[in-house]
Amino acid sequence: MRTTNNKQADKALRESETKYRLIFENSPLGIFHFDKNGIVTECNESLLKILGLPKEEVIGFNMEISLRDENMRLALEAVLARKSGQYEGEYSPTTSTKITPIKADFSPNISEDGSLQGGICIIEDITKRxxxxxxxxxxxxxxxxxxxxxxxxxxxxxxxxxxxxxxxxxxxxxxxxxxxxxxxxxxxxxxxxxxxxxxxxxxxxxxxxxxxxxxxxxxxxxxxxIEYVFEPVQIAEITDYVVADMLPQVKEKDLTIEKYVPDSLPSINGDKDKLTDLLVNLVDNSIKFTPSGGRITVTAQEEEDNLHISVEDTGIGIPKELISNLFQRFYQIDASIRRRYGGTGVGLYISKNIVEAHNGKIWVESEEGGGTTVHVNLPK
Missing domain, CATH: 1.10.287.130 (Signal transduction histidine kinase, dimerisation/phosphotransfer (DHp) domain)
Structure with a gap:
């Protein structure tokens, strides 16, 4: 029985050695063995190709004495101290001028009785990397x-x-x-x-x-x-001024402008000049993109903690997929829009900055060919 077990063990060992030999000889990685004195005892063909050296210059090479690269020497010393070692760098053998970027992993070879037999090193050419x-x-x-x-x-x-x-x-x-x-x-x-x-x-x-x-x-x-001067302001007063100020442009394009802003609206804490600029920009946009005979409606109403202001027009409208881009600086829907309607594309960008400085919210509802409404919520 013992003889049979021994034969099976010998067979398994031979098969294992054969598999290792196949891996050793056919691996694209460079592999070499060295003894406990740091002398190379065996290597595969891939190592010779990576380093550009003949086999006779590799076998018998004493790494402990002849290694020039200090970092590789430290990796070898780790193995001789029964630890793993790693190296990565541009390696040049002592007998060659070839410089090869390599990555090397050193591992100790310890026998069953615990004695150090030497080690094995696997080298990868990392030139491409x-x-x-x-x-x-x-x-x-x-x-x-x-x-x-x-x-x-x-x-x-x-x-x-x-x-x-x-x-x-x-x-x-x-x-x-x-x-x-x-x-x-x-x-x-x-x-x-x-x-x-x-x-x-x-x-x-x-x-x-x-x-x-x-x-x-x-x-x-x-x-x-940019500086803001916050004080109690009346939205009704601001809208009155803006509508009156923009009336010549409205008439020039044969438009109608309507205003529904109660004088009884509560005051809000804001910068009067900046809020005026906000409404001027919104009304100016509506004038610009509303064809002759169209209508612009300015409304404001109280909603819980906010005043809700809206500027609605019967203009050309905006494709829904482009609405999210409107508040970008210098944004125009396309180049032809700027040529046809003029403008720099900064009105809504400025409006958004003013609204956000007042801790408010601004958004647009529009449909191509169906007009546009810009909404502004300002906290009371």
Missing amino acids: KRAEDALQRYAEELANANEELKSLDRMKDEFLSNVSHELKTPLTCIKGYGQILSDETLGSVNDQQKKTVDTIMRNSERLRRLVDSLLYISKVQAGT
Whole structure:
């Protein structure tokens, strides 16, 4: 019985050795054995290909004495101390100038009686991985440089917008001032044709003022210098002013504007000038995108803890899938929209910033061809 068991054990051992030999010889990884003195005793063909060395220079190589790479020496010393060792780096054998990025795993070979027989090392050529890592690193650096350039360009653009906006303020004020003098007939009477011309100058200078103010607002937002002055304000008063102010534009496009804002609405804590800009932007958008003969409706009502303001129009509407993009800076639905209707695409971006500064909420309901309603909730 014992003889049979021994034969079975011998057979299993031979089969195991055969399997290991097949793995050893056919593995794409480099494998070598070394004794307890660090001398290489056996290696496979893959190791020779990875290191670019003939077999006679590998077998018998004394790693403990001849290793030049300090990190690999530490990995070997770990094995000789009965521990595992790892190495990763660019390895160059002492007898070759070839440099190969490798990853090496060292393991001790301990016999059944506990004595150290030496060790085994498995080496992987990581040249492709290192190239990919280097390429990724270069790409990351290029991306970081490009990002810094974009930030610099963005700062330059903001500075340019701010400077140009400030420079436009002076001549614009002058144009409006002299236009007002002509309109008031301070320098003498004007006929009806001249009156229409002056009104056109005043109306367009006011549009230009709003554009300049929008650019200045964006510059201040980007610079973090925007300031709000909060005080009790009446929404009814603000809407009265905005509707009256926008009436010339409404008439010019042959539109109708209706206002349903009770004077009895409670006051809210807000910045009067900024809330005026908010409503001007919303009404201006409605005017811009509503065809001749259309209607704009401005309403406000009290709802629990909020005042709900809405600006509704019978304009061209917006595709539902694009509504979420409307509050982005300089966003236009497409390039043709800007060419056909004008504008810079900053009105809703500014409006959103103003509403959020008042701890409110703004959203849009629209349907292509079915008009648009912009809703604003402001806390009381």
